[in-house]
Amino acid sequence: MESLVYIALFAPLVSSLFSALFAMSQKREFVGMVASSLIFISFASSAILATEIASSGHGIHVVMMDWISAGALSIPFGFMVDQVSVTMMVVVTLVSTVVHIYSMGYMDHDKSYNRFFSYLSAFVFSMMVLVMSDNFAGLFIGWEGVGVCSWLLIGFWYHKADVSREENPSISPSWAANEAFIMNRIADLGMLIGIFIIYWNVGSLQYDVVFSALPELSGSVLNSAAIALFIGAMGKSAQFPLHTWLTDAMEGPTPVSALIHAATMVTAGVFLVIRANPLFALTPEVSFFIASLGTFVAFFAASMALVNRDLKRIIAFSTLSQLGYMFAAAGLGAYWIALFHLAAHAFFKALLFLGAGNVMHAMDDELDIFKMGGLKKSMRWTYIYMGLASLALAGIPFFAGYFSKDAIIETAWNESHTLLWFILVFTAGMTAFYSFRQVFLTFEGDERYKKYNIHPHEMYKYVLVAMSPLAILAVIAGFFQGSFEHFVTHLLPEYHMSEDTHHIAWFLGLVVLVFAVGGIALAYKKYAKGLKRDYRVEDSPIYQLLANQYYIPLMYEKFITKPYAKYSDIFWNQIDVKIVDALVDGIAKFVYKSGDKARVVQTGNLSNYLNWMGVGAVVLMVLATLSALA
Amino acid sequence: MIETIAFYLFSVLSIGLFSVTVLSKNVLYAMTSLASGMVLISGFFFLLGADFLGVVQLIVYVGAVMALYSFAMMFFDMTRDIKEKNTNQARVFLLGGLSALMLVLIFAAPIHSNEVAALYPIHEGMGNAQDVGIVLFTKYLVPFEVAAIMLLVAMIAGIILAGKKMDQSLTEDTSSDDILIQKDTK
Amino acid sequence: MITLTHYLVVSALIFSIGLVGVLRRRNLLMLFFATEVMLNSVNIAFAAISHYYNDLTGQMFAFFIIAIAASEVAVGLGLLILLYKRYGTLDLDGLSNMRG
Numbered sequence: 033m034e035s036l037v038y039i040a041l042f043a044p045l046v047s048s049l050f051s052a053l054f055a056m057s058q059k060r061e062f063v064g065m066v067a068s069s070l071i072f073i074s075f076a077s078s079a080i081l082a083t084e085i086a087s088s089g090h091g092i093h094v095v096m097m098d099w100i101s102a103g104a105l106s107i108p109f110g111f112m113v114d115q116v117s118v119t120m121m122v123v124v125t126l127v128s129t130v131v132h133i134y135s136m137g138y139m140d141h142d143k144s145y146n147r148f149f150s151y152l153s154a155f156v157f158s159m160m161v162l163v164m165s166d167n168f169a170g171l172f173i174g175w176e177g178v179g180v181c182s183w184l185l186i187g188f189w190y191h192k193a194d195v196s197r198e199e200n201p202s203i204s205p206s207w208a209a210n211e212a213f214i215m216n217r218i219a220d221l222g223m224l225i226g227i228f229i230i231y232w233n234v235g236s237l238q239y240d241v242v243f244s245a246l247p248e249l250s251g252s253v254l255n256s257a258a259i260a261l262f263i264g265a266m267g268k269s270a271q272f273p274l275h276t277w278l279t280d281a282m283e284g285p286t287p288v289s290a291l292i293h294a295a296t297m298v299t300a301g302v303f304l305v306i307r308a309n310p311l312f313a314l315t316p317e318v319s320f321f322i323a324s325l326g327t328f329v330a331f332f333a334a335s336m337a338l339v340n341r342d343l344k345r346i347i348a349f350s351t352l353s354q355l356g357y358m359f360a361a362a363g364l365g366a367y368w369i370a371l372f373h374l375a376a377h378a379f380f381k382a383l384l385f386l387g388a389g390n391v392m393h394a395m396d397d398e399l400d401i402f403k404m405g406g407l408k409k410s411m412r413w414t415y416i417y418m419g420l421a422s423l424a425l426a427g428i429p430f431f432a433g434y435f436s437k438d439a440i441i442e443t444a445w446n447e448s449h450t451l452l453w454f455i456l457v458f459t460a461g462m463t464a465f466y467s468f469r470q471v472f473l474t475f476e477g478d479e480r481y482k483k484y485n486i487h488p489h490e491m492y493k494y495v496l497v498a499m500s501p502l503a504i505l506a507v508i509a510g511f512f513q514g515s516f517e518h519f520v521t522h523l524l525p526e527y528h529m530s531e532d533t534h535h536i537a538w539f540l541g542l543v544v545l546v547f548a549v550g551g552i553a554l555a556y557k558k559y560a561k562g563l564k565r566d567y568r569v570e571d572s573p574i575y576q577l578l579a580n581q582y583y584i585p586l587m588y589e590k591f592i593t594k595p596y597a598k599y600s601d602i603f604w605n606q607i608d609v610k611i612v613d614a615l616v617d618g619i620a621k622f623v624y625k626s627g628d629k630a631r632v633v634q635t636g637n638l639s640n641y642l643n644w645m646g647v648g649a650v651v652l653m654v655l656a657t658l659s660a661l662a
Numbered sequence: 663m664i665e666t667i668a669f670y671l672f673s674v675l676s677i678g679l680f681s682v683t684v685l686s687k688n689v690l691y692a693m694t695s696l697a698s699g700m701v702l703i704s705g706f707f708f709l710l711g712a713d714f715l716g717v718v719q720l721i722v723y724v725g726a727v728m729a730l731y732s733f734a735m736m737f738f739d740m741t742r743d744i745k746e747k748n749t750n751q752a753r754v755f756l757l758g759g760l761s762a763l764m765l766v767l768i769f770a771a772p773i774h775s776n777e778v779a780a781l782y783p784i785h786e787g788m789g790n791a792q793d794v795g796i797v798l799f800t801k802y803l804v805p806f807e808v809a810a811i812m813l814l815v816a817m818i819a820g821i822i823l824a825g826k827k828m829d830q831s832l833t834e835d836t837s838s839d840d841i842l843i844q845k846d847t848k
Numbered sequence: 849m850i851t852l853t854h855y856l857v858v859s860a861l862i863f864s865i866g867l868v869g870v871l872r873r874r875n876l877l878m879l880f881f882a883t884e885v886m887l888n889s890v891n892i893a894f895a896a897i898s899h900y901y902n903d904l905t906g907q908m909f910a911f912f913i914i915a916i917a918a919s920e921v922a923v924g925l926g927l928l929i930l931l932y933k934r935y936g937t938l939d940l941d942g943l944s945n946m947r948g
Contacts, residue, residue, distance in 0.1 A: 636944030638879075643871050646757045653764040669850050673858045680862055680885050684869025689877065696881050703888050710855075710899040712907050715914075719891070722914050727884070727921050734877060734925045738932060754871045762864030769856035780903035797904050798911070809915045816919030823926030 033084065034094045037113055040077035040121060041160050043070045044128075048153035051146050059145035064136035067149040071132050071156060075125035082118045086519050091115070093166060100169075107237055112166035115523040116371065119516075120163040120303055123375045126505075127295040127382045128156045130498050134386050135287040137495035138393055142285075148188060152291065155181035159296050163303060168227045168237040171304070175223065175268065178297045183213040185292065186284035201585065202280035209284075212277040219267020219274055226260030229253060243310040251315075258311055258318040261304060269301030269355050272329050276585050278352055282344040286389030289344060294351050294385050295378035302355065305362040306371055309524060313365065323363025327444075327452045327459075330356030332582075334462040338469075339578045342399045343388050346470045350425065351381055353463060357440050360456065366443040366527040368520045372513060373436035380424040380432060380506035384467075386499050387418035391474060394488035395481060401470060402563055406479035410488045413496050415475045417503050422471050424506040426464035427548045435510030438541055445540055446533045460544050464551030469559055477562030668709055676702040689735055697728045713790040855896030862889035876928060876938045880921070887917045 047070035051063050085091060091114030100107040113121070132152060139145050158181055162174025187209030194204040202208045231237055233253050234245045246254065265271075270278035281293050292298070305312055305322065312319045330353045337349035354377050361370035394411060395404065408415040424431035427438065437460060444453035481488065490496070529537065558564075569575055580586070633644065679702065682695040700723045707716035782797050784790075798806055866889060869882025891910040898906025932938055 634947065636947030637940060638876075638943070639871065639874060639940045643753070643757070646761065646867060646871055650757060650761050650764060653761070653768065657764065657768060666850055669854065673854075677858070677861055677865065680865045683885060684865055684872065684878075684882050689875075692878060692881055696884060699885070700888060703892060706855075706892050707895050710895045712895045712898065712910075715891075715895060715907050715910055718911065718914060722918055723884075723888070727918055730921050730925060731877075731881070734928065737929065738877060738938060751872075754868060757871060758864050758868035761867055762861060765860035765863060766857050769860050770853055780901055780905075782904040782908075784898075784902050784904055793904060794907060794911075797908060802908050805912060809912060813915065813919050816922045820922040820926040823923070824929045 033081070033092055036077045036081050036084075037092060037094050037111055037164070038096075040074045040081065040125070041111065041164060042157075043074040043077070044153045044156035044160060046070055048150050048157060051150035051153060054146040055144075055150055057146060059140070059143065061136075063146045063149055064132070064139075067153050068129060068132035068136065071125060071153065072129045074156070074160070075122070075129050078118065078121040078125045081113055082122050085113065085115060085118050089522055091117075091523070104235065105231075107167060107169045109170065110166040110238070111164040111170075112239065113164060115520045116303075116306060117163045119371060119375060119520065120299075121160065123378045124156065124159050124163065124296050126501065127378055128152075128291060130382065130386070130502055131287045131291040133498035134290070134389070134495050135285075137492045138287055138389055139285065144188070148185075148285070151181055151184045151188070152287070155185065155292060155297075159300070162300055166239055168230060168239075168242070171307075172220075172223065172227060175220065175264070175300065178292075178300060179213060179216045179220070179268075182216075182281070182288075182292050182297055183209045185288040186212055186281045188284055188288065192283075197586070197589075201581075202283045205283040208277070208280035208282075212281050215274045215277045216267045219264050222260045222262075222267070223264025226257050226262075226264060229257040229260060233257075239307070246310050246314055254311065254315050255318055258308075258315040261308060261311070262318065262322055265301030265304045265359075266325075267301075268304075269298050269359070270352055271301070271325055271355070271359065272332060273584075275329065275333070275352060276581070276588060279345050279348045279581070280585075282342070282348050286344065286385060286392060289348070290382045290385035290389065293348060294381035298351060298355055299358070299374050299378065302358045302362060302370060302374055305359065306367045306524070309362075309367045312362070313525065319363045319365065321363070323360045323444075323449070323452065326356040326359030326361075326363055327455050328356070329353070330360065330459045331455050331462075332356075334459045334466065336578050336581050337466040338462060339575055340466075341402050343391060343401050343404075343470065343474065344385070344399060346401075346466060347381070347384050347388055350384075350463065350467060353459060354381070354425075356459075357437060357456065360452065361440040361443055364443050364447050364449070365525070366440070367524045368517055368527060369436070369439045369443060371520060371524070372516055373440060375516075376424070376432040376436040376506075376509045379502050379509060380421040383417055383421040383499060383502040383506055384425070386502070387414050387421065390414040390491040390495075391488075393491060395486050398481070398484070398486060401473040402480065402565075403484060404474045404481055405477045405562060406475070407481075407488055408475040409479075411475070411490050413490060415471075417496075417499055418471055418475070420503050421506050422467040425467050426552060427460055427544060428552075429545065430507075430510065432506050432509035435513045438544055439513070441544055442529055442533060442537060442540055443527070446529045457544055457547055461547030461551040464548040465555050468552045468555035472555055472559040473563060476560050480563065665709065668705070672702050672705050672709070676706075693728070693731055693735060696731075697724055700724045700728070711784075711790060714794045715790075852896055852900040855900075856893055859889045859893035859896070862886075862892070874940045876931070876940060879940075880924060880928075884917065884921075887913060 047067040050070075051067050054060055054063050081092070091112055093112050094110065096109040096111065098106070099109045132149070135148060135152065139148050142148065155178060158174050158177025160174070162171055162178060165171045165174060187206045190206045190209075192204050192206075194207055197203060227237065230242055233249050234242050236242065267274045278293060278298065282289055284292075312322070333349045333352035333356065337346050337353070340346050340349065354373070358370045358373050358377070361367075361373060390411065391404070391407065391414060392399065394407070394414075398404070420431070424433040427433045441453060441456045441460065444456055533540070577583070633640075635641075676699050679695040679699040683692045683699065686692045686695070700719065704716045704719040704724070707713075707719055782801065785793055863886055866882050866884075866886035869885060870879060873879045873882055891913055894906040894910040894913070896906075898904060898910075928938065931943070935943060937943075
């Protein structure tokens with residue numbers, strides 16, 4: 033059993049290191065194959081571990097070695113595979129395997145093929161460390177690791193130059209990568225402060241020790257720790273105001289978006305809240321704030337997706353929105369529901385992204401859905417996949433999203449937060465609308481791409497086959513809700529709807545369904561027959577506001593980045609160069625000059641040297657006499 | 663009484679003569695005054711009851727060392743005056759004066775310890791030469807032998823440094839070597 | 849009464865005179881003369897201390913100093929000869945090859 037844990041953990045690392053050997057060479061087919069096989073091995077181990085834990089009911093704890101052991105501080109490299117972490121492990125490795133195989137097809141024309149697999153596998157490894165760790169420090173290591181790998185992968189095409197914001201809102205891959213990393217770093221400060229607060233008050237960072245010590249801590253300590261940790265989660269899961277990086281991260285290759293920004297890294301924040309649920313359960317105000325923020329973000333992101341033209345950006349906004357849902361569930365105390373939605377969402381969102389990648393690959397990397405249309409003729413399977421995923425996303429009954437999203441909305445009603453409930457319901461309608469707007473504009477209607485001389489073709493067969501597990505799970509995952517609840521509530525607190533909610537559950541579900549179907553119908557009416565541009569609507573202020581992401585990126589640039597850059601320049605040129613460097617150089621120059629002056633003594637003239645000897649002797653005699661007298 | 667007069671006489675004369683040594687521009691004058699000064703130093707030694715030392719001073723210093731210097735003077739052909747650059751007289755005399763002052767102050771201070779125990783006490787009965795001989799050949803035997811070796815080395819060094827045609831042997835007949843060498847090159 | 853102090857003062861004075869000569873002289877041979885003066889002054893001091901403390905150690909030391917001075921003169925003059933052959937002059941100021 034323990035060896036399975038190590039295999040699941042280290043197989044991605046081996047894959048990454050193996051691919052790194054070939055990073056500087058040309059594309060080699062076997063690099064992709066070896067990487068994908070190793071990730072599949074990791075998935076198989078995780079699956080076996082999951083069945084093992086399901087049957088035995090308790091987790092597996094291994095301690096690899098002592099890492100820090102200094103005085104009272106002891107942090108080992110330990111890994112805990114329990115119901116929560118094994119769920120994450122299975123999700124992560126499954127999606128990673130599919131994405132790896134997909135990348136073999138998607139990146140086949142890229143000259144940095146090998147490097148891509150190295151980074152991708154390194155990311156999987158970091159994510160595994162994050163979810164499998166048994167203490168906050170290991171979590172933080174994985175946290176930082178996924179941040180770094182995300183930076184590497186978003187900026188994969190680093191050679192693309194910066195362009196203006198009008199041409200490309202993300203300016204360039206390197207810029208987007210930096211933005212993602214820096215925003216994550218800002219949030220990581222909060223995370224670190226949270227970890228420090230926990231350590232200072234509890235004396236250990238092990239989960240079991242911390243959670244058992246929580247009831248004894250004072251309210252203010254708990255609140256501050258919860259807020260600080262949540263700030264860290266905000267950065268990683270792109271909650272407002274640290275959300276702009278997620279849409280800009282679409283500059284990276286599509287498999288990266290599928291893996292990182294749909295299924296794994298962005299869910300790390302939710303995972304943290306779920307993992308630390310004893311802490312958040314003890315701080316109801318903070319939890320309510322999390323739920324409210326999640327709801328707000330759900331609505332906020334969905335509103336921006338309504339008018340966007342970029343294929344991947346729509347899906348990115350949808351991720352942001354669904355993350356809001358997950359946080360809403362976690363904030364309201366329904367942790368297992370949040371985890372369930374996390375898993376289901378991973379499947380259909382990854383499928384959506386991979387489908388979008390297929391479309392991009394076929395359309396020569398064209399992203400504007402206004403330039404697509406009618407692709408269902410040439411890309412049958414991609415149409416089916418994306419349709420299934422969108423159905424799941426919209427929450428149509430019997431697809432996976434229906435069970436998970438409805439559970440969250442029901443939770444909001446259960447907790448008597450009517451405003452939150454209504455916003456979530458309305459957002460569900462918006463979600464249905466924009467996802468099907470995207471599907472219809474891309475696949476149905478008139479073939480607008482013909483104008484641009486693009487000849488689309490379907491993706492390779494093996495890639496489509498690889499995407500099928502995700503499609504199947506997007507359809508059937510919802511039916512496992514019951515057994516999943518039973519499985520995971522061994523560890524997580526149970527959450528049942530109250531009697532009242534149970535009675536009107538069918539009614540609540542109907543309300544959501546009405547909104548969802550209404551959204552789809554509206555999208556069908558507007559876009560199924562093709563694109564009709566309505567410039568009056570497009571120029572209206574609300575439309576412009578949404579299309580420019582509420583001008584938030586612009587404000588960040590104007591009020592934060594530019595002044596900061598100015599101050600950095602001042603600090604560099606005025607202070608660092610003029611003062612610090614001058615000081616250090618000054619010391620060197622002083623030594624040099626004094627040596628130069630002292631060189632006068634060396635005349636090579638014996639008489640001079642004897643003179644100096646005489647002077648020295650006299651000085652010593654004077655000193656000796658004076659010290660003898662004193 | 664005699665001792666006092668002798669002391670003052672010797673000291674004034676030696677100081678005067680040594681002043682001539684260091685201040686004169688003529689090599690011959692300097693050398694002559696040096697030799698004379700050394701004779702007077704030997705007089706000091708006799709005054710202090712160090713007979714053996716006095717005799718050694720006369721033989722070695724005045725005899726051998728001064729002879730060496732005379733040969734050197736002749737070799738370097740310095741009978742004419744040496745033009746000495748204008749050194750900074752003030753600095754030199756200041757330094758010398760200061761050092762003189764310091765040393766005199768140090769030595770004139772009544773800080774002689776009375777606790778010093780003689781390591782090799784002088785025996786009143788026998789003469790100084792015997793006394794020195796006993797100590798020299800028993801207690802100071804090793805330094806004596808080492809000094810002998812040092813003198814040998816100095817002698818050889820002096821010969822090598824100053825000698826001419828040192829690569830040819832004075833005892834062996836090496837004239838046939840040239841014929842042999844010539845035969846090889848033919 | 850002539851005490852040890854008198855002798856030591858005389859020795860000090862002669863030493864300073866020698867020092868002045870060493871510092872002043874530009875001709876190497878004259879420099880050697882001044883060195884001899886200094887050595888002799890030290891001998892006086894040793895002999896005086898030996899006399900007034902009734903110890904033979906001082907005389908032994910003076911003895912060895914004489915021996916060393918003799919060999920030093922021999923080797924020094926040999927070197928002087930070589931120097932003269934090489935540079936043709938014994939003037940200190942012209943021999944600043946080791947100028948830094």
